[in-house]
Amino acid sequence: MVATSSDQMLAAGPSAPATPPEPIECQQHYTFSFEATPVPVFKGDLREITMVSPALLGKVIKTDDRGSRPEPDLPWGQDDDYDAQDSEDAEDSEDCDDDDESKDAADQGPKAVTPPSSVQSGLPSSIPITEAISSSACSDGKEATESDLRRDARGRFYPEFCVMRTSSAVHAAASEIVDSKEGTEAFANVNAAADAPGYNEDKLAEEVCALSDIVRSKSGAGQSEYGRFVKRGLKTAPSHSRDDLVESETNKVDIFVQESAPHISAKGGEDLFFWSNALSFVKVKRKYAHDWMDKTIKQSMRYCRKIFAYRPVLSHLLFLTWCGHTVRLWYINAALYGCSRPLDTRDRDNQVEIVKIVRLFGLKNGFVCGRWDVTATKRFSVEQDGKATQKVVDVKSMYLLDIRPGPFRSRTAVFADVVKDEKGRVYMVKLSWIAPHLTPHELATLRDMRKDFGADLESQLPLLPEPIGLANPPAGFPCTTSEMTTASSAAPEFPPRKLCALLTKQHIGDYIGKQVRPHCLVSIHRQLADVILKLASKGYHYRDLNDGNVRVLRGTPDTLYLADFGNVSKDLSRRGHRDESDAAATIDRAKDDTRSATPLFMPCCYAIAKAASDHWDLAVKKVIDRAAELSQSQSQLSSEVSAAGVDGRKAGNRLGPVVDAILEQMKELQASLQRSNVYAHRYIDDLEGALYLHLWSMALNRGLDKRGQAELSEKLRTNKAEIWGSALMWEDLIKLYCGPTGKIWRQCMVALRQVVHDAREKLTADLSKPFGDEGAASLKALEKEVEKWRSAASDHVGADAHATVMIINSLWQNKGILPDAKQGLQQIEKECFNKCIALLQEAGDSMQQGFVKNSKKK
Numbered sequence: 001m002v003a004t005s006s007d008q009m010l011a012a013g014p015s016a017p018a019t020p021p022e023p024i025e026c027q028q029h030y031t032f033s034f035e036a037t038p039v040p041v042f043k044g045d046l047r048e049i050t051m052v053s054p055a056l057l058g059k060v061i062k063t064d065d066r067g068s069r070p071e072p073d074l075p076w077g078q079d080d081d082y083d084a085q086d087s088e089d090a091e092d093s094e095d096c097d098d099d100d101e102s103k104d105a106a107d108q109g110p111k112a113v114t115p116p117s118s119v120q121s122g123l124p125s126s127i128p129i130t131e132a133i134s135s136s137a138c139s140d141g142k143e144a145t146e147s148d149l150r151r152d153a154r155g156r157f158y159p160e161f162c163v164m165r166t167s168s169a170v171h172a173a174a175s176e177i178v179d180s181k182e183g184t185e186a187f188a189n190v191n192a193a194a195d196a197p198g199y200n201e202d203k204l205a206e207e208v209c210a211l212s213d214i215v216r217s218k219s220g221a222g223q224s225e226y227g228r229f230v231k232r233g234l235k236t237a238p239s240h241s242r243d244d245l246v247e248s249e250t251n252k253v254d255i256f257v258q259e260s261a262p263h264i265s266a267k268g269g270e271d272l273f274f275w276s277n278a279l280s281f282v283k284v285k286r287k288y289a290h291d292w293m294d295k296t297i298k299q300s301m302r303y304c305r306k307i308f309a310y311r312p313v314l315s316h317l318l319f320l321t322w323c324g325h326t327v328r329l330w331y332i333n334a335a336l337y338g339c340s341r342p343l344d345t346r347d348r349d350n351q352v353e354i355v356k357i358v359r360l361f362g363l364k365n366g367f368v369c370g371r372w373d374v375t376a377t378k379r380f381s382v383e384q385d386g387k388a389t390q391k392v393v394d395v396k397s398m399y400l401l402d403i404r405p406g407p408f409r410s411r412t413a414v415f416a417d418v419v420k421d422e423k424g425r426v427y428m429v430k431l432s433w434i435a436p437h438l439t440p441h442e443l444a445t446l447r448d449m450r451k452d453f454g455a456d457l458e459s460q461l462p463l464l465p466e467p468i469g470l471a472n473p474p475a476g477f478p479c480t481t482s483e484m485t486t487a488s489s490a491a492p493e494f495p496p497r498k499l500c501a502l503l504t505k506q507h508i509g510d511y512i513g514k515q516v517r518p519h520c521l522v523s524i525h526r527q528l529a530d531v532i533l534k535l536a537s538k539g540y541h542y543r544d545l546n547d548g549n550v551r552v553l554r555g556t557p558d559t560l561y562l563a564d565f566g567n568v569s570k571d572l573s574r575r576g577h578r579d580e581s582d583a584a585a586t587i588d589r590a591k592d593d594t595r596s597a598t599p600l601f602m603p604c605c606y607a608i609a610k611a612a613s614d615h616w617d618l619a620v621k622k623v624i625d626r627a628a629e630l631s632q633s634q635s636q637l638s639s640e641v642s643a644a645g646v647d648g649r650k651a652g653n654r655l656g657p658v659v660d661a662i663l664e665q666m667k668e669l670q671a672s673l674q675r676s677n678v679y680a681h682r683y684i685d686d687l688e689g690a691l692y693l694h695l696w697s698m699a700l701n702r703g704l705d706k707r708g709q710a711e712l713s714e715k716l717r718t719n720k721a722e723i724w725g726s727a728l729m730w731e732d733l734i735k736l737y738c739g740p741t742g743k744i745w746r747q748c749m750v751a752l753r754q755v756v757h758d759a760r761e762k763l764t765a766d767l768s769k770p771f772g773d774e775g776a777a778s779l780k781a782l783e784k785e786v787e788k789w790r791s792a793a794s795d796h797v798g799a800d801a802h803a804t805v806m807i808i809n810s811l812w813q814n815k816g817i818l819p820d821a822k823q824g825l826q827q828i829e830k831e832c833f834n835k836c837i838a839l840l841q842e843a844g845d846s847m848q849q850g851f852v853k854n855s856k857k858k
Contacts, residue, residue: 029167030360030367032331034160034338034488048293051150053338055159149301150294152408158338159490162331166356174355177218178348183355186211190345194286194324205231205254205284208322215358225261227279227362232256253303255282255322257361257368275310280361280368282320291323291342301407304332307369309405312413313431315370315478315499320357329357334411334433334497335481370478374398374415374429382469382503391469393503395419395427401508402548410434410497416508424555425505429471432566433481433497442502442566443467445540449565452538460534463553463561465506473501502566509551509561512697518741519847520558521701522748524550525694526840527560529687533833536683536825539571543681545689546598547697583673583812587613590680600696600713603688604721605679605760612675619668620808623661624801630657658804659790662811663783669808670779674771677817678764684829687756687836688724692716695734695749702740712737727754742850748843752836759832766828767817776815785811 041058042049049057166174177183190211193204212229221227232254256273257280283300290296304317316333327350329340343350343357361368380393395417402414410432417427430442446467453460473479482496512521528550532542544567553559569592590609662669699712715723715733723729730753734746770777789807 030170030356030363031165032367032484033163033165034158034485034490035163036489037161037163037341039161040341042292044289044292048289048295051153051157051294051297052292053157053159056157056161145302145305146298149298149305152406153297153301153337156336156408156494158336158485158494160338160488162329162338162340162484164329164340164353164356164360170356170359171352173219174352174359177215177355178351180218182214182218183211183351186214187345187351191325194345201254201284201286202231204286204322204324205282208255208282208284212358212361215355216362219359219362221362224362226259226364227368228258229282229358229361230256230258230262230273253278253281254284255320257281275306278307278311280307280317280319282322285321285323288324288326291321291326291328296321296323300330301332301337304407305405308407308411309403311369311371312400312403312405312411313372313374313499315366315372316481317369317407318360318367327354327357331484332407333481334406334408336485336494337407366476366478370476372431372473372477374413374431375400377474380429380471380503382471393427393468393471398427398429401428404548421505423507425466425507427468428465428504428506428508430500430502430504430564430566432500432502434500434566436480436496436498438566439470439498439500442500442568443470445565445568445570446504448570449535449538449540461531463507465504465565468503468505471501471503473499507561508554509563510554512547512550512552512701514701514703516552516701517557517851518698518701518745519844519851520552521694521697522745522840522844522847523558524552524560525690526837526844528562528690529833529837529840531560531562532683532686532690533825533830533837535568536686536829536833539824541569541681541683542686543567543569544598545686545693546601547693550693550697581809581813582815582817583809586673586677586680586812586817587616590676600716601689601692602720603681603685604724605685605688606681607721608679609676609681612672612679616669616672616676619665619672620805623658623665623669623808624804626661626664627658627804628800630660655789655803655807658807659786661804662786662808666779666782666786670771670777670782673812673817674768674777677771678767682760682763682829683825684756684760684763684832687752687832688760691749691752691756692720695738698741698745699737702738704737708737724753724757727757742847744843744846744850748839751839755832755835755839759828763826763828766826770815770817777812777817781815782811 039056039058042056046057178187186207189207190204193200193207196203209229209231216224216228232252256278258273259277259279262273262277281300281303283296283303285291285296300319300321304319307317308314316331319330319332321328321330321339325345327343327345331338343353345351345354375398377398378395380395382391382393396419398415398417400413401416402412404410404412412430412432414428414430420426446465449461449464450457450467453464457464477499479499480496481498482491482494485491485494485496512524516524528545535542542562542565544564549562549564551561551563553561569589590613696712696716700709704712712733723733727750731746731750734749738746738749769775772778773780775781786807
């Protein structure tokens with residue numbers, strides 16, 4: 001990231017004065033990078049530091065030094081670091097007789113608080129921003145959020161320090177501020193607050209804000225509201241939900257770095273600091289011991305998550321932690337997070353660096369948070385074919401429709417235009433941070449679907465989105481997460497993500513909540529099974545069933561709307577990779593499947609396939625290492641053959657080391673590939689995932705409270721294989737969490753599970769046949785096949801990794817391990833789909849009749 005002389009800091013927002021004050025002059029640029037720099041020895045308690053990269057701790061870490069301390073009983077969001085006292089917002093269960101499918105219109109859950117429309121960046125005032133936050137991406141309560149953040153952050157802490165460099169002019173200006181009377185007094189006050197007895201963090205935050213005001217004043221922007229440090233928002237904001245994202249947009253962060261003047265409350269004239277107006281934040285702790293502490297990092301990440309939720313689309317975010325005398329600058333994007341070396345407020349040279357950082361937060365140049373304000377976009381420039389062809393698409397007013405804020409992974413945001421065409425469709429742009437090779441995947445998939453269905457598209461998939469192209473971001477917006485890590489030695493361990501902005505024209509689907517009656521929910525899932533079957537008949541595998549993608553068409557009571565085709569695969573190939581060898585396709589599909597589904601609704605076969613693919617990788621590595629070791633003993637022979645001028649391809653034993661190494665690991669290779677092939681996601685497994693989703697949706701529909709939701713979620717995550725394998729446990733689960741639902745539905749769910757389970761067992765047996773004693777991929781057949789390579793001609797001089805992998809993959813080619821990819825949907829799967837559709841149709845009709853009958857009685 002580089003700022004040029006054209007960068008300026010401007011007053012922003014509706015409350016800014018008509019004539020903004022002079023901005024901070026940015027005559028020279030700032031640059032940032034992650035670099036291997038000298039690591040100071042960390043003096044904190046290692047038992048409290050488990051999320052930081054060990055490479056940055058500056059000491060050898062024993063196994064029992066990390067994570068040995070148990071988690072505190074109270075979640076970090078409810079201890080002395082957080083002021084909010086959330087009330088339990090459990091919903092009462094709604095009893096329901098077998099034939100009573102009536103719904104109380106008033107039982108729709110709490111309404112979201114709508115922030116001021118002027119702060120929402122163009123969002124229509126009638127649509128609360130919290131309604132755009134997908135419940136499938138939100139955690140219920142701060143304890144669950146803490147768990148999610150810890151899990152997502154694992155392995156993402158960059159093992160090098162973030163280094164900031166400035167020009168000599170910027171350095172001189174910062175030095176002048178530090179040496180001035182005001183600067184000297186400001187740092188003295190900060191240090192006094194850090195040294196004061198007690199636990200008064202408010203005083204330290206107050207002095208940090210005062211320091212910021214001095215830096216801004218001496219930089220020529222004392223009257224500007226952009227980048228101003230403000231001490232703490234409301235401490236007791238009203239809470240309307242246990243959900244960490246949608247409880248209230250009013251923030252409670254220690255120091256709020258605002259983009260514009262705060263909103264003024266109508267009652268009492270109190271300033272309200274909304275996350276949608278947050279440029280960044282400063283997490284303040286009074287003691288050095290809190291630096292790098294898990295609790296500090298996780299709470300900072302939760303604040304980042306808030307900003308990413310209320311200010312999409314951001315490429316990255318810079319923020320500060322200020323723990324006593326220790327200051328760190330932090331950087332976070334969709335792929336990683338990291339921080340600077342510690343800066344001491346008592347050291348004069350460090351004070352200069354701190355002033356540079358404070359000054360940085362006042363520069364409107366995309367440093368602090370590179371942002372694409374889609375709501376302000378009126379025209380999209382679109383790449384239609386991934387090449388040079390451009391198309392311009394004009395829109396009237398885009399608003400945020402859905403968001404999964406992260407802060408890591410895809411961090412998807414969906415915006416829709418307010419104008420509909422004659423078919424009721426709108427322009428919609430979906431922005432996701434994904435692997436670079438996957439950016440054209442969804443666009444290509446939608447185009448291929450339209451071609452494959454051809455004239456039958458309107459009758460088979462009438463609501464399929466129409467792909468327009470990939471929209472280009474505004475100039476200067478960082479489109480990849482690797483701009484700071486490209487040249488770093490640690491960069492290969494952190495694969496980059498790229499922003500994909502897919503523009504489509506499609507209908508709008510609403511989240512399925514209590515507004516959908518139970519018999520309508522059954523109808524929607526009957527349609528879902530039918531759509532999955534139609535896709536499978538053309539070789540498309542959906543794989544990503546969740547309550548955010550399976551929706552109800554807006555304006556209808558029971559019409560399925562299937563959203564998001566970004567995880568669809570074709571012919572059971574890995575996304576973005578087709579026509580691979582049978583072995584590579586089998587292993588890669590098993591890995592890709594686990595990245596393409598929501599764990600809550602993931603078929604239980606996923607875990608087996610993923611473990612098998614990991615074992616395969618380990619076995620292949622052992623073969624490569626062993627082949628290299630064996631080839632050393634033949635190096636002299638290879639030299640003699642080359643010296644004699646003999647064609648290397650005629651040296652019969654040149655690949656002998658590879659053959660011997662493969663034979664040593666053949667049993668492990670065959671077993672791993674068999675498990676990957678048998679248990680990798682098949683078309684039929686979408687039916688299993690659909691049953692988990694249907695169970696979950698019905699439980700929530702019938703009033704399952706928050707505690708029950710947490711219990712059901714935990715069981716579906718941890719005991720799924722045991723539950724799926726037992727008809728009794730499945731029935732007990734339904735009775736326990738869907739008790740108010742009628743007998744007809746419960747009987748249908750039991751029958752559906754039996755049909756899918758039995759069909760999967762038959763399919764598993766069929767898929768295992770090639771690996772049996774008489775199969776083409778049996779151990780005996782494979783050993784015979786690999787021996788042929790011992791005397792085969794080869795262009796490879798030695799037993800290198802490429803030759804080894806090539807031979808391994810060739811052994812399973814055309815051995816019948818991917819018949820469904822080559823022959824289409826299996827007959828067992830077709831029959832299973834049709835039986836499930838019939839069961840859902842029958843149950844839905846009966847439930848609807850009961851609803852009509854009950855309505856007439858009323």
